[in-house]
Amino acid sequence: MQPDSIIHVGNSVVQHGPSNDRVYLMKLDPDDLPEIAHEIYELGRQNGYTKLFAKVPAYATSHFASLGFVDEARVPLMHKGECAGYFMSKYMDQRRSIPENMERISKVLEQAERKATTSQRASGENEVVRLRLGNLDELAALYSTVFKTYPFPVHDVEFLKESMLADTAFFGVFSDTKLVAAASMEMDMEWQCAEMTDFATLPEYRGKGAAGQLLTSMENAAGDLDINTVYTIARAESFGMNIVFSRAGYSFGGTLHNNTQIAGKLESMNVWFKQVGTR
Incomplete structure (x- = not known):
């Protein structure tokens, strides 16, 4: 589609x-x-x-x-x-206003809240780097591998290029010379906020803390800019991503029911936010 x-x-x-x-x-x-x-x-x-x-x-x-x-x-x-x-x-x-799996969504939030004060597991083996135009082919390949379908065409090199040249900063984790995880920070300088999004890790590299490392690096980058608030719209049934944001000090802002088509189905999404700017 x-x-x-x-x-x-x-x-x-x-x-x-x-x-x-x-x-x-x-x-x-x-x-x-x-x-x-x-x-x-x-x-x-x-x-x-x-x-x-x-x-x-x-x-x-x-x-x-x-x-x-x-x-x-x-x-x-x-x-x-x-x-x-x-x-x-x-x-x-x-009918769209009623999520099919409210029980799982509730369990995800409960576990995220329980683990909010636990430390983030990270291997520390690989450095997070900001991706450049020369990384676009491998970035598109990573997204194509992780997401069979996605609400935005992140598998398309031209779309990624337009985003990178506009208001989106992409960050990645490499194992040797292979891009194994990535995420993006979509900056709205008028609103002075940024969305932390497009997290993807190759299956064989999951569970090593790459998402948490990416998030920390993006927050540090936001701190160097005139950004007051960072937020995410995370898959509500994903234990991993919701825990990543909870552990990083984000607060829960609400659930968007059956909001976004990912991997061939409509999924509910959780909004998490954090104040990072000084006023």
Whole structure:
């Protein structure tokens, strides 16, 4: 299945398509308020999508709430260190609002909370490095191996190149000369926040702390920039990734139900956040 399209609605950035079966308002331009809420709704209705999803600052929530959007997660001080960011959803088909595996999602959160104060296991054998344009082929190959399907075309070298040249920093772990793990930091310098995302480790190198090492390196990089808040949208049924963020001092912000298509199915996602900037 082809990845969903990324378009502009007004000056705002929107992803939509059948892969995730949703409309996702990724980047709101305040000048598009209040019309953008209705335009998102119409785009979803006309295409028959079952979910509408919007990341918006606190001051914009009323425009979406008036159309039946509810906040499934929130991140304090996400917007310029001044107000919260809200992840708001509207289900065009109520069946999508109910996760199939709530018991496992609850167990993941319980275990993440229990292990929040335990130390992160790391082999310490391999250094984390920031990836450059010369690493794009091996980065795409890594993502193709780990993710058979993904909400963004991370297997595509051109997409990775565009991302790297824009606002995304990729980091990797090498074993000898082989790239064995990677992640990215998508920076929003207007909001002064960054999403820690696209974590991938080859199966034979898992359990050695690569994700935790990557996260620490990205946080250190964020600390050198004008970034106040870092956050992630992690697979809600993944014990490993939720524990990584809990151990790193992140707080739980909410669960996005049946939100993202990964590995051929819609998965619920947990939002975790951490304040890293000084105000």
